[in-house]
Amino acid sequence: MHRNQSDDSRNIFVLEAENEEHTVAFAGALAKLAVPGTVLAVDGDLGAGKTRFAQAFAAAIGVRGIVNSPTYTIIKEYEGASLPFYHMDVYRLTLEEADELGLDEYFHGDGVTLVEWASIIAPILPPERLHIRLEATGGQSRKISCLPMGIEYESWCRRLGLQQVEEEGLRQ
Numbered sequence: 423m424h425r426n427q428s429d430d431s432r433n434i435f436v437l438e439a440e441n442e443e444h445t446v447a448f449a450g451a452l453a454k455l456a457v458p459g460t461v462l463a464v465d466g467d468l469g470a471g472k473t474r475f476a477q478a479f480a481a482a483i484g485v486r487g488i489v490n491s492p493t494y495t496i497i498k499e500y501e502g503a504s505l506p507f508y509h510m511d512v513y514r515l516t517l518e519e520a521d522e523l524g525l526d527e528y529f530h531g532d533g534v535t536l537v538e539w540a541s542i543i544a545p546i547l548p549p550e551r552l553h554i555r556l557e558a559t560g561g562q563s564r565k566i567s568c569l570p571m572g573i574e575y576e577s578w579c580r581r582l583g584l585q586q587v588e589e590e591g592l593r594q
């Protein structure tokens with residue numbers, strides 16, 4: 423589908439996290455905006471911090487206890503204080519396998535869904551979602567790039583005070 427220059431969903435917003443605490447703080451700020459049906463599509467290389475980000479987000483919405491990587495279980499459900507939290511890691515799945523799991527009930531459920539390695543299943547993600555890419559730029563430093571799909575998520579990025587940049591560098 424052709425999308426022209428004025429398509430707002432192409433805007434990218436960036437945060438340079440200097441350390442882990444900074445990533446945790448960003449996850450906390452994002453958690454304050456979360457509502458039922460929020461979908462966070464997280465990508466980044468092995469060890470970039472996807473699970474660490476998910477843990478911080480979960481803690482911020484009041485999930486008690488340990489949030490582990492769901493690499494083998496694919497999906498874990500948690501009860502947060504304000505919202506349920508659905509944590510997925512689709513690293514081991516193909517798009518076809520993921521399609522058969524019926525993930526829509528999570529995406530459109532009462533909670534927040536956070537998907538690690540989300541780009542693998544991009545075609546079956548809901549059209550409105552926030553892509554978050556983590557890239558290691560040093561020992562503890564991470565470039566966090568957000569690509570909002572839909573005006574609601576774009577307004578989140580603006581409210582979070584992220585730096586808006588040209589679209590180059592984060593194509594989904």
Ligand SMILES: Nc1ncnc2c1ncn2[C@@H]1O[C@H](COP(=O)(O)OP(=O)(O)OP(=O)(O)O)[C@@H](O)[C@H]1O
Pocket residue numbers: 439440441442443444445446466467468469470471472473474475491538561562563564
């Ligand atoms: N700024 C930072 N943000 C996030 N994690 C950081 C940061 N600095 C250091 N870390 C560390 O980097 C590691 C990230 O591991 P994590 O399991 O979150 O990566 P991942 O992206 O989920 O990897 P995988 O693809 O293997 O699941 C953790 O040990 C975390 O403590």
Ligand SMILES: [Mg+2]
Pocket residue numbers: 472473474491511538
């Ligand atoms: Mg992980």
